[in-house]
Amino acid sequence: MVTLRSVRLEDLPALGTLDRNIFGDLAYPYFVLRQIFDVHQEEILVADDHGVLLGYSLAxxxxxxxxxxxxYLALGVRAEDRGRGVGRSLAEETLSGLRSRGVRSVRLAVDAANTVAVKLYLSLGFTPAGYEPQYYGEGQPRIVLDLNLLAPRSANHRVSELARE
Ligand SMILES: CC(C)(COP(=O)(O)OP(=O)(O)OC[C@H]1O[C@@H](n2cnc3c(N)ncnc32)[C@H](O)[C@@H]1OP(=O)(O)O)[C@@H](O)C(=O)NCCC(=O)NCCS
Incomplete structure (x- = not known):
């Protein structure tokens, strides 16, 4: 069974490997991951399948x-576990956590060519808010998507089949 839970200190080496598996050249250097952990531990959600990290979400x-x-800084699932609902569940849990903390809107940047991710975000209610040709530097354009967490939930919303620890 896949469990969604906050990251723990002992997860960091596996989280670094997972991040490189997912994002390659754009993965966080380990020291940055450690700094993010120190500041935002409760905001890093991992999908844990019997001790194996399948994906993570950071907002x-x-x-x-x-x-x-x-x-919304990062959402990723390792290549061999995509298409099983893990990404959607991580995103839904992350957005639900933000909503319960009083957050009203969420912003993210995504490569327009990343059709799977764009489609997922649009289905969660995100809408296009802009385009930056050098968002992550030269040759790294991104579209900016915004979500109004106060708007009625999308008809596409599916109850997650994954558990929250
Ligand atoms: C985007 C990403 C997180 C989605 O994770 P995932 O676990 O595969 O997502 P899910 O299985 O929950 O599927 C989400 C939706 O995408 C669709 N989808 C997943 N893989 C797909 C594929 N290869 N082709 C077409 N649609 C696909 C699913 O059908 C699902 O739609 P539905 O719920 O309406 O059926 C994952 O592809 C990933 O890690 N990509 C690399 C990192 C990245 O691009 N992150 C986001 C940008 S920062």
Whole structure:
């Protein structure tokens, strides 16, 4: 059974391997992962299948303005476990956690060519909000998507079959 839970210190080596598996050149260097862990442990959700990490999700409320905005920084599932509902479950759990903390809107950046991710985010209620040709530097354009967490839930919403620890 796949369990969604907050990351633990002992997960970090496996989380680093998972992150490289998913994001390749754009994976966090290990020291950055450790720093993110130190600051945002409760905001890193992992999908754990009997001790094996299948995916993770990271979304962080902004400390700037507006104060009720969160940034969805990362969502990924390892290649061999995609298409099983893990990504959607991680995203739904993350958004539900943000909503219960009083966050009103969520922003993320995604490669327009990443049709699986874009379709997933649109089905969760995100809408296009902009385009940045050098979002992650030269040759790394991203579209910006926003989600209003106060809007009625999408008709596409599916109850997750995965458990939350
Ligand atoms: C985007 C990503 C997280 C989705 O994870 P996942 O576990 O495969 O997602 P799910 O199994 O929950 O599927 C989500 C939706 O995408 C669809 N989907 C998944 N893989 C697909 C594929 N290869 N082709 C077409 N549709 C696909 C599913 O049918 C599902 O739609 P549905 O719920 O309406 O049926 C995963 O593909 C991934 O890690 N990609 C690399 C990292 C990335 O791009 N992250 C997001 C941008 S930051």
């Amino acid at each position: 962080v409320p902004s400390t700037g303005s507006p104060s009720d905005l969160a940034h």
